[in-house]
Amino acid sequence: MLVTRGLPAASPRPYPVAAVGNFDGHHRGHRALLHQVVETAHRAGGTALVLTFDPHPVTILVPHANLRFLTSPEEKLIRFEQAGIDEVVFLEFTPAFAALSPEDFIKDVLHGGLGVAELFVGEHFAFGKGRAGTVTDLIRFGRQYGFQVHPVKPVIIDGEIVSSTRIRQLIQEGQMERAATFLGRLYGITGMVRHGAKRGQSLGWPTANLKIPAGRVVPPDGIYSATVMWKGETLGAAAYVGTRPTFEESERLIEVYLLDRECDLYGQMITVQFVERLRADERFPSPEALARQIALDVERARASLHRMAQARQP
Numbered sequence: 001m002l003v004t005r006g007l008p009a010a011s012p013r014p015y016p017v018a019a020v021g022n023f024d025g026h027h028r029g030h031r032a033l034l035h036q037v038v039e040t041a042h043r044a045g046g047t048a049l050v051l052t053f054d055p056h057p058v059t060i061l062v063p064h065a066n067l068r069f070l071t072s073p074e075e076k077l078i079r080f081e082q083a084g085i086d087e088v089v090f091l092e093f094t095p096a097f098a099a100l101s102p103e104d105f106i107k108d109v110l111h112g113g114l115g116v117a118e119l120f121v122g123e124h125f126a127f128g129k130g131r132a133g134t135v136t137d138l139i140r141f142g143r144q145y146g147f148q149v150h151p152v153k154p155v156i157i158d159g160e161i162v163s164s165t166r167i168r169q170l171i172q173e174g175q176m177e178r179a180a181t182f183l184g185r186l187y188g189i190t191g192m193v194r195h196g197a198k199r200g201q202s203l204g205w206p207t208a209n210l211k212i213p214a215g216r217v218v219p220p221d222g223i224y225s226a227t228v229m230w231k232g233e234t235l236g237a238a239a240y241v242g243t244r245p246t247f248e249e250s251e252r253l254i255e256v257y258l259l260d261r262e263c264d265l266y267g268q269m270i271t272v273q274f275v276e277r278l279r280a281d282e283r284f285p286s287p288e289a290l291a292r293q294i295a296l297d298v299e300r301a302r303a304s305l306h307r308m309a310q311a312r313q314p
Helices: 028-043 057-061 073-082 102-111 135-145 164-172 176-183 287-312
Strands: 002-005 016-020 047-054 087-092 118-122 148-152 187-194 208-211 222-230 233-242 253-258 269-280
Touching: 016 028, 028 047, 028 118, 028 148, 047 073, 102 135, 118 135, 135 148, 164 176, 176 187, 176 269, 208 269, 222 253, 222 287, 233 269, 233 287, 253 269, 269 287
Parallel strands: 002 087, 016 047, 016 118, 047 087, 118 148
Antiparallel strands: 187 208, 187 269, 208 253, 222 233, 222 269, 233 253
């Protein structure tokens, strides 16, 4: 997959079929749209293309919004490639770019820069200065500049539109199972295992510690059933998010205890996937009381993962 930054003066792409958006989360709605892009491009012998933006437009348009992301830049590219996209074009989103009129965006970027032949967007797609451009405008200008526009209906699950905004809300509420339904996969955070205070080991429950990546959506503090992806394996785990109030510490982190494996994970990259929130974080009167609660949490995590495995069976 080719990754391009800016609009280079390159040779024309064969029949570019494009999607435009941020695609944070690569949820079921995103994948449905990208599938149509890839299928259309391949039928025409063309190029499946994604136009996206860096930084995210909200960070420029609403700088105090404190937007949190569902995917890292690296994960986003991996998922584009898995979807069958041939090229991802990143445009720098600046105040000057945000000031482009809807027609200038179409004329200079979609037509002049990318030479788009067909374009797929969500049916509520908005673009240009003040988000003044609508899909109706896009279709009209598309005819003028010689490309076809395909509005795509949103994916709806149990009466709700699947969107990155809704998924962020679900995760921040601890509704991990519903978030997974909208994503089409478990929500995970990847990081390198680092050395900690070894408090878990002293309690008889050794854990792998991850620093929470900046700018990511994180579930609320508490205990979760989880899986850990490591070197191509998926391992059952109990996960903790919080500041360890029993020990009066302040740094918020992720700790995971592998249920059935003992692995030296220090310095290793792992992905913690959250399955179900089992309880909120709390302060215990002593380390011994915490250790007893962890034993109960581990059994609940085991039961939760068992239920998930059964639910996935045909």
